[in-house]
Amino acid sequence: MEHFFGALTFVVLYGGTYGVVLFVLSIGLVMTMGLMRVPNIAHGAFAAIGGYMAVTMMVKWGINYFAAIVLATLCVSILGAIAERTIYVRLYRLPELDQILVTLGLCFIVIGSLALAFGPNVVSIPLPSSLTEQIGLFSRSFPLYRLFILAVGIVIIASFWLVFDRTSFGAQLRASVDNRSMAQATGIPVNRVVMLAFAIGTGLAALGGGIGATLFPLEPLYPLKYLPLIFIIMALTGFGNIKSSIAVAILVGITDTAGRYFLPELGGFVIYVLVIIVVALRPAGIFASRRGA
Amino acid sequence: MYTLPKILRPLLQLTLALSLISPAMAQDPIKVGVISHDTGPFAQSGKSFRQGIAAYVALHGKQAGGRDIEFVFRDVGGPAPAVAKRLGEELLVREKVDMLAGFTLTSDALAVSSLLEKTKTPGILFAATSPLVPKSSKYFLKSSQHIAQSASAAAKFGRMHNKEKAYILVSDYAPGHDAQKAFAKTFQAEGGNIIGEARIPLNTVDFAAIVERVAQAQPDIINIFVPPGAPAIGLMRSLTERGLMKNTMVIGMGEAEDYLLPEYDDSVLGFYQSLYYAEALDNAENQAFTAKLKELYGPNAVPDFASASAFDGAHLIYQMVASQEGKDWDGPAAIEAVKGTSWNGVRGPMKIDPNTRELIQNIYLRRVEKVDGQLKNVIVDKLEAVLAPTDEWMEN
Numbered sequence: 001m002e003h004f005f006g007a008l009t010f011v012v013l014y015g016g017t018y019g020v021v022l023f024v025l026s027i028g029l030v031m032t033m034g035l036m037r038v039p040n041i042a043h044g045a046f047a048a049i050g051g052y053m054a055v056t057m058m059v060k061w062g063i064n065y066f067a068a069i070v071l072a073t074l075c076v077s078i079l080g081a082i083a084e085r086t087i088y089v090r091l092y093r094l095p096e097l098d099q100i101l102v103t104l105g106l107c108f109i110v111i112g113s114l115a116l117a118f119g120p121n122v123v124s125i126p127l128p129s130s131l132t133e134q135i136g137l138f139s140r141s142f143p144l145y146r147l148f149i150l151a152v153g154i155v156i157i158a159s160f161w162l163v164f165d166r167t168s169f170g171a172q173l174r175a176s177v178d179n180r181s182m183a184q185a186t187g188i189p190v191n192r193v194v195m196l197a198f199a200i201g202t203g204l205a206a207l208g209g210g211i212g213a214t215l216f217p218l219e220p221l222y223p224l225k226y227l228p229l230i231f232i233i234m235a236l237t238g239f240g241n242i243k244s245s246i247a248v249a250i251l252v253g254i255t256d257t258a259g260r261y262f263l264p265e266l267g268g269f270v271i272y273v274l275v276i277i278v279v280a281l282r283p284a285g286i287f288a289s290r291r292g293a
Numbered sequence: 294m295y296t297l298p299k300i301l302r303p304l305l306q307l308t309l310a311l312s313l314i315s316p317a318m319a320q321d322p323i324k325v326g327v328i329s330h331d332t333g334p335f336a337q338s339g340k341s342f343r344q345g346i347a348a349y350v351a352l353h354g355k356q357a358g359g360r361d362i363e364f365v366f367r368d369v370g371g372p373a374p375a376v377a378k379r380l381g382e383e384l385l386v387r388e389k390v391d392m393l394a395g396f397t398l399t400s401d402a403l404a405v406s407s408l409l410e411k412t413k414t415p416g417i418l419f420a421a422t423s424p425l426v427p428k429s430s431k432y433f434l435k436s437s438q439h440i441a442q443s444a445s446a447a448a449k450f451g452r453m454h455n456k457e458k459a460y461i462l463v464s465d466y467a468p469g470h471d472a473q474k475a476f477a478k479t480f481q482a483e484g485g486n487i488i489g490e491a492r493i494p495l496n497t498v499d500f501a502a503i504v505e506r507v508a509q510a511q512p513d514i515i516n517i518f519v520p521p522g523a524p525a526i527g528l529m530r531s532l533t534e535r536g537l538m539k540n541t542m543v544i545g546m547g548e549a550e551d552y553l554l555p556e557y558d559d560s561v562l563g564f565y566q567s568l569y570y571a572e573a574l575d576n577a578e579n580q581a582f583t584a585k586l587k588e589l590y591g592p593n594a595v596p597d598f599a600s601a602s603a604f605d606g607a608h609l610i611y612q613m614v615a616s617q618e619g620k621d622w623d624g625p626a627a628i629e630a631v632k633g634t635s636w637n638g639v640r641g642p643m644k645i646d647p648n649t650r651e652l653i654q655n656i657y658l659r660r661v662e663k664v665d666g667q668l669k670n671v672i673v674d675k676l677e678a679v680l681a682p683t684d685e686w687m688e689n
Contacts, residue, residue: 010502010505018501120337121556123556124526124558127558134534141536143534214530215498215499215527216498217522217523217527217556219522219523221334225523229498256502257499258502259502260502261505261506264491264493264502264503264506265465265491265493265494268493268496
């Protein structure tokens with residue numbers, strides 16, 4: 001019994017933390033996809049820039065881990081806002097293929113620049129000693145780092161809920177996602193909402209790149225390497241169902257971890273089975289509402 | 294649409310015209326085409342090949358057997374066997390190379406093997422370790438290893454450390470399968486038990502789940518084979534988080550060479566590797582090689598198995614050219630001439646087995662330790678003159 005609880009705790013905690021990182025990495029794309037209908041292939045690039053920035057601040061300037069991650073998140077969200085105003089704003093009226101070409105090109109530029117600046121190999125993020133300790137749960141130990149990720153995830157999810165449901169920005173965002181032209185007609189400054197949402201999304205991606213750097217090691221190919229995972233979350237969530245992406249990401253994290261734990265050799269494919277089933281049965285998204293579909 | 298500025302056109306035409314005029318040579322040099330990767334996910338190998346060759350040339354000159362030797366490099370740029378084949382054709386037909394070398398991936402070598410057969414051109418394998426490659430053409434020679442040499446040696450080292458229960462974790466791709474088989478077979482033959490084996494998909498990001506499974510099987514030795522970079526770092530961290538690095542013997546092959554160690558945190562401390570080369574070897578050849586690398590590429594340059602293979606491979610190429618001194622270049626004759634030859638490489642004594650064309654060489658056991666505050670691979674043991682297994686052994 002104790003063994004069973006150990007395994008269960010393991011799957012929930014590890015799968016949950018994996019899911020939280022996936023959520024933080026992909027939420028920006030879910031938002032911008034819903035708002036602007038731009039498949040932003042360069043989304044992972046912002047996460048990579050955030051991670052590399054955090055590492056540089058820590059290693060070169062000796063800034064504390066937590067401060068470095070916060071700073072990197074802020075810097076990248078400003079970068080995101082600038083990119084939205086200068087590059088992405090030109091894409092909205094273009095056909096999808098052009099949008100994909102431009103964002104993929106951006107992605108390649110970032111990959112090349114990262115390789116030039118940091119070399120082709122993995123760059124490790126040094127964790128503070130407070131996070132490398134172990135903590136006992138159900139007669140076995142878990143690293144504190146996992147709990148830290150879980151805590152960050154809970155804070156982000158809670159603040160998301162608050163912003164989304166309780167602020168006028170949240171209301172404007174929901175309106176713009178659901179029906180852009182109607183929102184514009186009622187006087188919502190959609191362009192500003194889009195820019196802010198883009199900045200928040202890229203900032204969160206950078207946060208994911210920073211806190212997730214021990215799970216998703218930083219390397220120049222990072223922006224493309226983890227894109228399939230981000231796209232899986234987006235496909236399962238559907239267009240703009242921002243809130244449900246939390247549940248989707250955690251479901252993906254737990255399914256993946258459980259699959260790999262119980263069926264080590266086939267476990268890597270469990271997640272794709274989930275994708276096939278969901279896309280076949282609920283193409284609008286796993287928790288999408290039926291209305292207006 | 295943009296058009297080429299007017300001034301660029303004549304310039305381009307001139308460059309093109311100049312490139313078509315080949316300079317006349319008093320005596321044709323021997324040209325060696327090196328097929329490797331300078332860009333893409335395997336770019337490290339290209340860098341290492343260039344460094345190994347450059348160090349050899351700097352130490353031993355540009356000539357062997359009275360002829361100049363010239364290296365021509367080509368970049369495959371990713372896992373693309375078709376590109377490797379096209380580059381091989383281009384090197385043979387247009388550059389008229391006398392030998393090919395390099396070959397980062399087994400698939401690169403296999404793609405070029407039919408060209409070697411058709412043109413009777415020798416190919417020197419600096420990295421591809423699969424037993425399939427030498428079988429695909431009789432014109433292949435190796436300066437790397439047979440993958441089972443290191444994998445079987447890992448099993449022997451484990452038994453020498455009195456380990457009884459092994460768990461094998463390999464990445465789910467051909468080299469992983471070869472390594473898994475060789476380790477399992479040797480470990481059992483030496484009296485140990487395999488209590489679990491798993492092939493991990495190459496796309497694995499979070500290794501915690503599989504490591505949890507391994508921990509519950511309670512092995513006392515864990516053999517791993519995963520590509521260096523993100524997968525190796527992730528696996529190492531998970532093994533340490535679960536306390537396995539401390540309580541069991543974790544042994545791999547080339548996952549944490551010295552140049553990779555800065556990528557790791559202290560979770561890699563205590564990790565064992567079994568391989569045909571070790572940076573810390575103190576033989577004269579390796580000392581000279583390491584010193585030359587630092588002279589050419591700065592104080593932080595360190596060798597790795599790929600640059601060591603390129604260095605020893607360059608030696609083999611020089612030997613082959615020297616064997617044809619005073620004659621017209623004859624590739625097959627040069628291969629015959631070096632079969633059975635032995636010399637001291639940077640890895641220690643090495644010999645080309647005349648029957649299999651594989652190398653007979655030492656396998657070293659290294660352990661990651663902290664030396665003066667820095668992570669370093671320290672040599673703890675070695676097996677001398679390890680033979681490559683026969684095809685029958687690998688197949689059964």
